[in-house]
Amino acid sequence: MAVSVFDLFKIGIGPSSSHTVGPMRAAARFMTRWLDERGLLQNTVRVRAELFGSLALTGRGHGTDKAVLCGLEGEWPDRIDPDVIPEKLERIRSEKRIRLLGKHEIDFDEKKDLVFNKRQKLPYHSNGMRFSAFDADGNELANRDYYSVGGGFVVNHDEAADNRIVADTTPLAYPYSSGNELLARCEESGL
Numbered sequence: 001m002a003v004s005v006f007d008l009f010k011i012g013i014g015p016s017s018s019h020t021v022g023p024m025r026a027a028a029r030f031m032t033r034w035l036d037e038r039g040l041l042q043n044t045v046r047v048r049a050e051l052f053g054s055l056a057l058t059g060r061g062h063g064t065d066k067a068v069l070c071g072l073e074g075e076w077p078d079r080i081d082p083d084v085i086p087e088k089l090e091r092i093r094s095e096k097r098i099r100l101l102g103k104h105e106i107d108f109d110e111k112k113d114l115v116f117n118k119r120q121k122l123p124y125h126s127n128g129m130r131f132s133a134f135d136a137d138g139n140e141l142a143n144r145d146y147y148s149v150g151g152g153f154v155v156n157h158d159e160a161a162d163n164r165i166v167a168d169t170t171p172l173a174y175p176y177s178s179g180n181e182l183l184a185r186c187e188e189s190g191l
Contacts, residue, residue, distance in 0.1 A: 013063060013066070013067060013070075013077060013080070013082060013085065014063070015062060015063065016062045016063075017150070017151055017152035018054075018127055018148045018149075018150050018151070018152070019054075019055060019058065019059060019062035019063060019064045019067070019127075019148070020062065020063045020064065020066070020067040020077065021067070021077040021148075021152030022127065022146075022148025022149070022150075022152050022153065022154045023051075023055065023059075023064050023067045023068050023071065023129060023148055024067040024068065024070055024071035024075065024076065024077045024080075025071065025076065025077060025152065025154045026068075026071065026129050026131070026146035026148065026154045027049065027067070027068045027069075027070075027071025027072045027129075027131065028071040028072075028074055028075065028076055028101075029146070029154065030131040030142070030144050030146070031071070031072060031074060031100055031101050032074070032101065034131075034133070034142040034144055035100070035101075035133055035141070035142060036101055038142070040133065040141045040142060041100060041101065041103075041104050042104060043135045043136075043141060044100060044104065044106060044133045044134070044135065044141060045106055045107070045134060045135060045136045046106065046107070046113065046133070046134040047072060047098070047100065047106065047108065047113060047131065047132070047133050047134075048112075048113050048114075048115065048131070048132045048133075048134070049068050049072065049113065049114050049115070049129065049130070049131050050115045050117055050129065050130040050131075050132075051064060051068075051114075051115065051116050051117060051128075051129055052117045052120050052121050052122045052126075052127075052128035052129065052130070053120075053121040053122065053125070053126035053127060053128050054126045054127050055116075055126075055127050055128065055129060055148065056116040056117050056118045056120075057116075057118050059116060060116070065110070065114055066085060066089055068114060068129075069088070069089060069092055069098065069110075069114070070085060070088060070089075072098055072100060073088065073092075073098060073099050073100065073101065073102055074099075074100070074101035074102045074103075075088075077152065092108060092110070093110060096108060096109050096110075122145055122147070122157075124147055124157070125147035125148075125149055127147055127148040127149065127150075128145060128146070128147055129145065129146045129147070129148070130143065130144070130145050130146075131143070131144050131146070144156060144157070145157035174189055174191070
């Protein structure tokens with residue numbers, strides 16, 4: 001079993017890492033890699049986030065909407081102060097504006113810009129998301145699909161298409177497949 005303690009115990013908002021940690025990471029990753037690093041952030045006047053499959057069906061109850069909004073604002077699940085989330089969401093929803101990566105403010109109408117596609121699913125996993133950014137003329141600046149594949153892990157469309165959602169076959173120095181075997185390896189190795 002190629003799992004570290006950091007894989008087992010995630011730091012982030014709950015209640016489900018697939019519905020909160022993964023979507024927050026995906027939103028922040030889109031903002032950082034596809035808009036900010038490419039110099040497109042300042043030209044962005046609209047962002048649209050779409051949720052598919054399980055994220056769309058149970059996302060509101062599991063906090064996916066909150067996680068995506070925080071991610072668009074540049075928050076990461078292991079760094080956000082949980083106490084600021086309610087005021088951040090209240091500001092976004094009451095002002096109908098969002099601060100992309102905390103530095104570029106645009107209009108944001110949650111009813112139009114955060115879409116729950118309950119009858120659709122993306123091809124590689126049931127926890128699919130699509131983020132799109134547009135300029136003032138309505139031209140699409142960037143578009144990216146992501147999948148929250150469990151445990152807070154996120155892969156993009158290309159990684160999923162390359163069959164990267166596969167079992168980990170890393171050889172381990174101290175292999176184990178149960179809690180009892182893990183304890184036995186610790187005892188044997190003195191670790």
